Amino acid sequence: MRKKKVQVLTLLIAAVTIFTLFIFPCLLMDRPTITYFPENPRIRFVKAETNLNIRPEDKIMRLHVSSETNEANDLMQNFSLLYRNNRLVSILNRWQKNTRQLSSIKELELSSGFFTALSVHQAERHIDQSIYGKEQLSQDFLMVVPSNGSFRAFREPKSTVEANLLSSYTRELDTGRQELLRKAAKRYGFRLSDYRVVPLDALTGESVSRIFPFGEKKSERITGQLWEGIYKNYVRGIQLTQGQRVQALGSTMPLLLIAQDHMLIIIETESHQIVLLRQNFS
Structure with a gap:
């Protein structure tokens, strides 16, 4: 019985290792990567936003990333890194073809700490057989602290x-x-x-x-x-x-x-x- 438990534990460790080192990176590789292309004045962002907010009653933190350009693009991408106390806790990566608007949402279990969300918004367009791109950066931060058995959050201290x-x-x-x-x-x-x-x-x-x-x-x-x-x-x-x-x-x-x-x-x-x-x- 003990030998069987050891075998099961070994298999679980192997499975986690395989996912972490091989499968997870491949899942990201299936999506377009952030690739630099020279700019073209025809590509303009009219909106590029990153927003963090909390729902204390549901113990949820919500990361909302959105972008919009003046015209439709061959490809748009929102890519975000979320840090808690300077350590990476989540990655949000969404892309879509033939669009001028893109919105991404991710919800996480709420905890206390200083949260920083960094986003790069990218638009890619093919013009006259050449590829051009435009990138816009946005970010948000939020301090989440315990409060009477729940949580509250602030960006700028008010006390x-x-x-x-x-x-x-x-x-x-x-x-x-x-x-x-x-x-x-x-x-x-x-x-x-x-x-x-x-x-x-x-x-x-x-x-x-x-x-x-x-x-x-x-x-x-x-x-x-x-x-x-x-x-x-x-x-x-x-x-x-x-x-x-x-x-x-x-x-x-x-x-x-x-x-x-x-x-x-x-x-x-x-x-x-x-x-x-x-x-x-x-």
């Missing part, structure tokens, strides 16, 4: 208690990020003083040209290629070694280390392994 909660989380986050950077620099042999450090959630449509001060077209290309790399090398599985890949869920929000001609992306996996990716600026 001393809320301000202290947010301040405490920010200090803890900054300390954790500094420690991660210190360990990454030691492991991979780079000098932090050579880089500007920017967390991924600081990258918005308004801040792109300030974070990448290389001119509008180049900064937009770098941003598009960054999200393409995040999808292919992060969301579809983080490669640790030649034959080892782990899921992105549970990993930290990427930290961008920006130099003049390249950028390093630092991530810590759920099992606390530090991963470094590199993007060269062409």
Whole structure:
């Protein structure tokens, strides 16, 4: 009887491992990936929004992502990463052909913490036998705290208690990020003083040209290629070694280390392994 239980447990572990390392990445691969294409002025977003809200009575958190362009596109995609306390808890990826509007909703079990949702909205159009694209970034954040056996949420603190909660989380986050950077620099042999450090959630449509001060077209290309790399090398599985890949869920929000001609992306996996990716600026 004991031997049979051991065999069943072994099979379950094997099944989970196969799904995590092989099936889950393949499910994502069946969908269009975030791919950078040069822009065309004919493609314009009239709406690109990410919204987090809660239903305390149902213990539900709702992530709603929507976008709309001026004309129909050959392909539209909404792709979102949801973090709780700086760790990835959910991925939302929806695409549709021949449309100018796209809306995506995901509901999760409600829990306390600081939630950040980052989205990239992409429209792709084929014009004169060439492929063009347009990307728009949006985000939302929400602090969820316990309240009388239920939950409440806020974006901006409206009381001393809320301000202290947010301040405490920010200090803890900054300390954790500094420690991660210190360990990454030691492991991979780079000098932090050579880089500007920017967390991924600081990258918005308004801040792109300030974070990448290389001119509008180049900064937009770098941003598009960054999200393409995040999808292919992060969301579809983080490669640790030649034959080892782990899921992105549970990993930290990427930290961008920006130099003049390249950028390093630092991530810590759920099992606390530090991963470094590199993007060269062409």
